[in-house]
Amino acid sequence: MTEVHSFGNLPVIAHAWNKDRTQIAVSLGKNDVRIYQKQAGKWRLIHTLSEHLSRILAIDWAPTTNRIVSASADYNAYVWSFENNVWKQQMVELQRTSRAVCCAKWSPNENKFAIGSSDKNVGICYYETEQRFWAAEMIKKKPKSTVTCIAWHPNNQLIVAGSCDYRVRIYSAYIKAVDGQPQVSSWGTITNTGDLLHEFQSESGWIHDVCFSPLGENLAWVSHNSIIFAVSAKNSSRTTMEITNYLPFRCIIFVSESTLIVAGHEFSPLIYNYDERKDSIDFVEKLDQQETSTGKQAVNRLFDQPSMQTQTPEPISTHQSMITQMLPYQTDHTNIVKISSTDLFGQVVIWNLSGRKIKK
Amino acid sequence: MTNQIDDKDDDLSINIVEPDENEWRKLIDDMKYVRALEYVLQNAPVRAKDLEKKKKAAHMALSTMMKIKPSEISDAINSIPVPLRDTLMKYVYKGFENPKDYSSSALLTWHEKVLAVTGLGSIVRVLTDRRTV
Helix, strand or coil: CCEEEECCCCCCCEEEECCCCCEEEEECCCCEEEEEEEECCEEEEEEEEECCCCCEEEEEEECCCCEEEEEECCCCEEEEEEECCEEEEEEEECCCCCCCEEEEEECCCCCEEEEEECCCCEEEEEEECCCCEEEEEECCCCCCCCEEEEEECCCCCEEEEEECCCEEEEEECCCHHHHCCCCEECCEECCCCCCEEEEEECCCCCEEEEEECCCCCEEEEEECCCEEEEEECCEEEEEEEEECCCCCEEEEEECCCCEEEEEECCCCCEEEEEECCCCEEEEEEECCCCCCCCCHHHHHHHHCHHHHHCCCCCCCCCCCCCEEEEEEEEEECCEEEEEEEEECCCEEEEEECCCCCCCC | CCCCCCHHHHCCCCCCCCCCHHHHHHHHHCCCHHHHHHHHHHCCCCCCCCHHHHHHHHHHHHHHHHHCCHHHHHHHHHHCCHHHHHHHHHHHHHHHHCCCCCCHHHHHHHHHHHHHHHCHHHHHHHHHCCCCC
């Protein structure tokens, strides 16, 4: 069911899988990306990508083109490609970035990637074939604070950026040089790079993570005030929110058009269902079902009645610390059937979603 | 380069409301304490900059809370709409700031009962929200 892999005691800040899921790239809060390969049930370190000068904050692995983008607190991003059994880096020309690069994500077609930085920049990066370097087109209508997260729309031409100014913004990420014709999207007309199509507010909490649904019709995000927000392209003026009883969530992922999974300081990922017609986000169940098992809680129940009434019982869960990132691990058509999550104690957990209450 | 967020970016300084003292007193005189509390929470001056306004509203909210019997606290919280429960929690913490004026033991009871309904989420929201009471 649930597979648990451990990569030492260091926090896993970011992780990324290769195409066939035999290799994983992780950032353990250091200035190198480590690539592990699974051999005979064990993870063996096969490559260390060291070029960054400071902590790596984001990694993304493009499965088909087999390229890795890494972003770091040293203000730089590198694109790594695998040639003759070595990973070769190429610097991305982020001229105007003068603070940490916090997030980086490949577009669905893998011909572009987007970065977000602490100096409020959002950049769309693409390969300049004539001059042979990775160029970045910076968005002019910038957010007003650190860009913490970025997600691509499946049509390859829209991005959404969440930032510490409590806003989520949808931008056009159309680049004439690589995209051909602009496509029609349900979130607005795409014409120029960097057009601000929508702006949503999130009460009074900075945004931790944002995501589009697999078909791109719905958008959801989580912020530091423990509220989950969602909005549908059909009615983009109405933002649905669910005020939860839990600690803040750090990551969110759509596993189908309407079902989302959130995780963060609460240790166990939670499944929610978004219904845009009813304007509601409803709690479905906990993904981690180990908590009701035996162990300390059961012992407490026998001997120590008051401990049952305490507000925060000793966590008995698969993750024993904050969940830092969630990624799709295996997809079946458009729905995600397995996800992976990482935590601050070096664990990578792969969750099987089959048998869970997920609306198709 | 500054990373400060303007107040106008956070909808602060617009939509300022404040509870009307006469309206509140009428509800108190009718012994409708829960209704009075809900009225104050509904009109809490969370976006106001004026500290006097906030102080006045906090006095109304907290003195109403002191009038509600400990045995009736749970029912009172459950009858208050979900979005207002966070504001209630803000007032509980506000009360802790002045232990001389408001009995901390009564406030601890309130804190426990609110927490039981809203979970840790409401404490996080009290800590992060810029719309203070």
